[in-house]
Amino acid sequence: MSQHPTTYVPKSAFGRWFESRLPVAGLVHSSFVAFPVPRNLTYFWTFGAILAFMLVAQIVTGVFLAMYYTPNADLAFQSVEHIMRDVNYGWLIRYLHANGASMFFIAVYIHIFRNFYYGSYKAPREVLYILGVIIFILMMATAFMGYVLPWGQMSFWGATVITNLFSAIPLVGETIVSYLWGGYSVGNPTLNRFFSLHYLLPFMIAGVVALHIWALHVPGQNNPTGIPIKSGKDAVPFTPYATIKDIFAVVVFLIFFAYWVFYIPNYLGHADNYIPANPAVTPAHIVPEWYFLPFYAILRAIPDKLGGVIAMFAAIVIWVFMPWLDTSKVRSTAYRPLYKQFFWVFVGVCLVLGWLGSRPAEGWYVIASQICTVYYFAHFLIVLPVLGFVERPLPLPNSILESVMGVQKGGAGMPAGANAEPQSKG
Amino acid sequence: MMKRTLLIAAAVLGLSAPAFAAGETPVPPQLKWSFQGPFGTFDRAQLQRGFKVYREVCASCHGLSYVAFRNLSQPGGPEFSEGQVRALAAEYKIQDGPNEAGDMFERPGRAADRFPSPFPNENAAAAANGGKAPPDLSLMAKARTYERGFPWWITDIFRQYSENGADYLVALLNGYKEAPAGFTVPEGGHYNEYYPGHVIAMPKPLSDGQVEYPKNEAGQPQAPETVDQYARDLTAFLTWTAEPHLEARKRLGFQVMLFLIVLAGLLYFTKKKIWARVGGEVEGHATPPMTHNP
Numbered sequence: 001m002s003q004h005p006t007t008y009v010p011k012s013a014f015g016r017w018f019e020s021r022l023p024v025a026g027l028v029h030s031s032f033v034a035f036p037v038p039r040n041l042t043y044f045w046t047f048g049a050i051l052a053f054m055l056v057a058q059i060v061t062g063v064f065l066a067m068y069y070t071p072n073a074d075l076a077f078q079s080v081e082h083i084m085r086d087v088n089y090g091w092l093i094r095y096l097h098a099n100g101a102s103m104f105f106i107a108v109y110i111h112i113f114r115n116f117y118y119g120s121y122k123a124p125r126e127v128l129y130i131l132g133v134i135i136f137i138l139m140m141a142t143a144f145m146g147y148v149l150p151w152g153q154m155s156f157w158g159a160t161v162i163t164n165l166f167s168a169i170p171l172v173g174e175t176i177v178s179y180l181w182g183g184y185s186v187g188n189p190t191l192n193r194f195f196s197l198h199y200l201l202p203f204m205i206a207g208v209v210a211l212h213i214w215a216l217h218v219p220g221q222n223n224p225t226g227i228p229i230k231s232g233k234d235a236v237p238f239t240p241y242a243t244i245k246d247i248f249a250v251v252v253f254l255i256f257f258a259y260w261v262f263y264i265p266n267y268l269g270h271a272d273n274y275i276p277a278n279p280a281v282t283p284a285h286i287v288p289e290w291y292f293l294p295f296y297a298i299l300r301a302i303p304d305k306l307g308g309v310i311a312m313f314a315a316i317v318i319w320v321f322m323p324w325l326d327t328s329k330v331r332s333t334a335y336r337p338l339y340k341q342f343f344w345v346f347v348g349v350c351l352v353l354g355w356l357g358s359r360p361a362e363g364w365y366v367i368a369s370q371i372c373t374v375y376y377f378a379h380f381l382i383v384l385p386v387l388g389f390v391e392r393p394l395p396l397p398n399s400i401l402e403s404v405m406g407v408q409k410g411g412a413g414m415p416a417g418a419n420a421e422p423q424s425k426g
Numbered sequence: 427m428m429k430r431t432l433l434i435a436a437a438v439l440g441l442s443a444p445a446f447a448a449g450e451t452p453v454p455p456q457l458k459w460s461f462q463g464p465f466g467t468f469d470r471a472q473l474q475r476g477f478k479v480y481r482e483v484c485a486s487c488h489g490l491s492y493v494a495f496r497n498l499s500q501p502g503g504p505e506f507s508e509g510q511v512r513a514l515a516a517e518y519k520i521q522d523g524p525n526e527a528g529d530m531f532e533r534p535g536r537a538a539d540r541f542p543s544p545f546p547n548e549n550a551a552a553a554a555n556g557g558k559a560p561p562d563l564s565l566m567a568k569a570r571t572y573e574r575g576f577p578w579w580i581t582d583i584f585r586q587y588s589e590n591g592a593d594y595l596v597a598l599l600n601g602y603k604e605a606p607a608g609f610t611v612p613e614g615g616h617y618n619e620y621y622p623g624h625v626i627a628m629p630k631p632l633s634d635g636q637v638e639y640p641k642n643e644a645g646q647p648q649a650p651e652t653v654d655q656y657a658r659d660l661t662a663f664l665t666w667t668a669e670p671h672l673e674a675r676k677r678l679g680f681q682v683m684l685f686l687i688v689l690a691g692l693l694y695f696t697k698k699k700i701w702a703r704v705g706g707e708v709e710g711h712a713t714p715p716m717t718h719n720p
Binding site: 039040041042043078081084085091092095224225236240241244245247248251252254255258259261262263264265266267271272274275284332334335397403404 | 464492497561564565568569570571582583586587588590591622668670671674675676678679680682683686687689690693694696697700701704707708709710711
């Protein structure tokens with residue numbers, strides 16, 4: 001994507017004519033055909049393709065839903081039921097879209113933790129990684145506003161709770177909240193602007209995704225060994241090798257997706273959201289969507305409102321600093337015996353935080369949330385910096401090929417002439 | 427009196443979203459439903475009986491405003507004949523208008539009309555029912571649930587358990603009991619074992635023999651005319667009103683699954699063949715030699 005290859009020559013006269021005027025075919029060829037891919041990538045590396053697919057799926061289903069949805073506080077709930085009952089296959093499109101959000105987050109969390117495990121965030125991929133964090137934040141905003149649109153009880157009260165958080169900001173908090181609401185409480189103007197933004201943000205995500213992919217094509221992909229491609233034998237061309245593997249993975253992911261859509265479409269939602277929004281009745285428990293739960297637990301762990309809001313946002317923003325907080329020179333956790341244990345403890349803490357986020361904020365749940373919150377931040381602020389100094393990593397293989405040869409004799413890699421290390425091309 | 431009604435209304439309002447049960451509420455028993463599982467379908471006769479229960483018992487207070495008469499004859503539902511639906515719709519008075527003279531008028535219902543609500547507006551419904559409007563029942567089977575707890579919320583995924591709303595509704599309709607000693611039920615409230623907080627505004631709606639079921643050839647009712655059977659039939663009907671395309675969804679789901687699994691299989695072997703050109707797929711990293719203890 002970043003570099004125009006000299007190897008690509010269009011076959012037809014028209015192709016050559018066009019290529020000399022707009023070299024888009026060459027761009028695609030260098031990015032998705034000739035692009036060298038480490039040959040030892042596992043299925044954890046297919047989640048990028050899965051996420052790209054999910055983004056497109058969400059935009060396509062969303063565009064169709066918007067043709068029937070009415071963003072008005074008195075009509076929104078009815079219009080969703082109209083989609084579910086009267087629109088041909090409206091139930092399918094809506095369930096695809098609603099469950100698609102959860103699938104998107106399942107895939108993104110796997111993608112993020114794969115990056116944590118294999119040290120993909122480290123040099124030279126810091127910008128690529130930070131763009132990913134930005135995509136994640138945009139995804140959260142989009143998902144939150146999307147959940148408000150059906151205008152059920154949990155939509156309304158979730159919106160009330162989350163928008164109220166901004167009022168904790170000193171001086172400007174109240175002003176920000178009234179701009180979010182378009183009034184003095186969550187109401188019709190809120191729904192209108194959330195719908196507008198919910199339609200806008202996915203295209204902003206698509207834009208940052210383009211930058212994310214661009215930034216990926218400069219240093220090339222990381223791999224399970226964490227060591228860069230050193231010769232053509234370490235890599236295979238993106239097409240057909242990565243392409244076919246990605247397509248296969250997307251279809252397997254679709255089986256998983258379809259299971260939720262067709263058999264348990266409401267499992268990941270809340271029963272309360274089938275009750276129309278009622279500002280006079282507060283649900284017994286206001287619980288956000290599952291993908292927000294760890295952050296919600298951190299929010300509620302801090303007894304002070306402003307402190308809670310800061311902690312919740314800091315929990316994501318701290319990711320940005322990971323490339324510099326992690327002092328280890330070794331990327332892949334496979335060669336970091338001590339960090340491997342801390343990694344899995346961290347995964348466990350995140351899961352426990354998620355569970356705590358679904359519990360009422362009372363009794364020992366609060367204490368457990370506080371302990372987990374402290375550990376969450378300690379992982380970034382203490383474990384990552386200190387381990388780099390005290391840990392003795394295992395010896396690294398000399399090349400991807402050597403690592404792989406331990407498993408099987410490698411055959412031909414990249415065709416002769418293909419550039420060995422993508423870095424050197426940029 | 428007025429004051430007390432308001433107090434009860436406030437108490438009930440606070441608990442009116444029983445998505446999660448509080449306190450020592452028993453867990454609703456899990457019943458067998460014809461519509462559960464990947465190949466589940468509705469039992470037409472049961473839906474028709476359930477509709478009869480709704481019409482003769484619930485409809486005096488509860489609306490069904492998302493359901494149109496025509497839905498009753500559509501495939502995947504109670505599947506009444508179109509003639510039956512037209513006759514049924516004609517029994518209802520629907521407000522229409524304005525006509526050419528600018529007046530609103532009433533006309534007999536048509537198949538395309540939705541069920542008219544029993545009250546002209548929510549305030550009227552609340553005023554006639556001790557301060558709280560009886561909720562619309564169209565989505566009731568999806569709008570209620572009960573807390574599943576660990577590890578059942580995980581096993582539910584594999585069992586495809588999505589009848590929690592239905593199980594809760596049957597338990598609730600069967601849950602009217604004498605209040606235990608020491609439990610004071612406020613005036614205008616009713617004790618119910620399964621309702622969160624145990625005080626529900628709705629009086630016990632069903633009693634044995636209340637609704638007459640169609641007879642079979644032997645002259646016996648199609649199903650027992652008991653509270654439990656009424657509750658099950660009504661709940662099956664409300665599951666259909668909440669999810670009218672449930673049968674189509676599960677049927678299409680099976681086709682989609684089959685297609686995707688075959689496609690995934692073909693892609694898997696394609697991928698294997700392609701990767702064979704470079705000596706097969708090798709993933710991950712070699713186990714590093716353990717030369718020293720970490």
